Amino acid sequence: MRFKASIQNITTFTKLTASLNSLGPLAWVKLSEEQVCFTIIPEQGTQVWAVLSIDSIFETISVQSAANNVINLEVPLASLNRALKSAVNATSAQIRLTKKDNLPMLALTIVTTTSSNTYSAFPTGNNDGFDTAFDSNFSGGNRETIVTQEIPVRVLAPDTVAHLHEPACREPDVHIILPPLMQLKSISDRFTKLALADTKTGSTTTSARTRLEIAANMHGCLKMSIRSDAMNISSIWTDLNNPELDPGHVAGGENGIAEHPSTRMKQLGSADGRSDEGWAVVRIDGRDWGKVMSVGRLGGRVIACFCHEHALILYVYLPNDNGEDESVLTYFISSYSA
Known part of the structure; x- marks a missing residue:
């Protein structure tokens, strides 16, 4: 070996x-x-x-x-x-x-x-008016x-x-390209700190207090929220990109895309994020999310696939020297129940 x-x-x-x-x-x-x-x-x-x-x-x-x-x-x-x-x-x-x-x-x-x-800054004692034949003031290596x-x-x-395999997940309801991860990390860390500082949650456990709700729709909107008895804070991004599905990677090809959950979700919601319809939602631990976001240091684009109230799958594509995506990091994050 x-x-x-x-x-x-x-x-x-x-x-x-x-x-x-x-x-x-x-x-x-x-x-x-x-x-x-x-x-x-x-x-x-x-x-x-x-x-x-x-x-x-x-x-x-x-x-x-x-x-x-x-x-x-x-x-x-x-x-x-x-x-x-x-x-x-x-x-x-x-x-x-x-x-x-x-x-x-x-x-x-x-x-x-x-x-x-x-470099020697000391005089050489050569006072005959002629330069030295060899530059003895320098030595190196x-x-x-x-x-x-x-x-x-x-x-x-x-x-x-041999028995280890990637988790099996159903087809996502929403897929969207995320904004820069370090930007998301900064905001989610701020939300988590506010939740931990909130002292009006009674017997609510720490893990429950730091749960982020992340949602996306098929109109380029992403929403991050945190809620407690004393606060309800949200941040929303618009004009993001929902990448088109490749028929070659979807079972059934064009017919499979027509029946895909994300195609149906396109009929719901709005591009300004104000509609309550069309959102795929997951609930995750804020501290765990902050750790995941640290992969943003590597650069590359990130596609998030939302399985409504079930799981969030992140695909982090790392470009090579030619600018092509050849390496991918896949993150599987299970959603908490409401």
């Missing part, structure tokens, strides 16, 4: 692991020479299924195993993120699977180069430093992960 790769995008890799670490301490990492998958399945909260193209993180990769050249690892995200942070200014970085005291490790080796050029950090991991047998 062998895995070795040179990292070409340290910044993206670091931001990705930081975002995932906020949702769970451990990730199932599936390595192959075609793609890299990160999966987080916490006991409670948001599931993440991320499929990354090789060149979004790695420059070269080699994966060899008896299981069709696929390696499954359980990786502590905090340790991996710490190691990657130290490599942000590296001139090169390489990661490989190795063993130490017979325990599997991911070894991250980084190379940094620092300049040791110096580059110093290369190599550091290896080890992250303990657990190798997972194929049978251990």
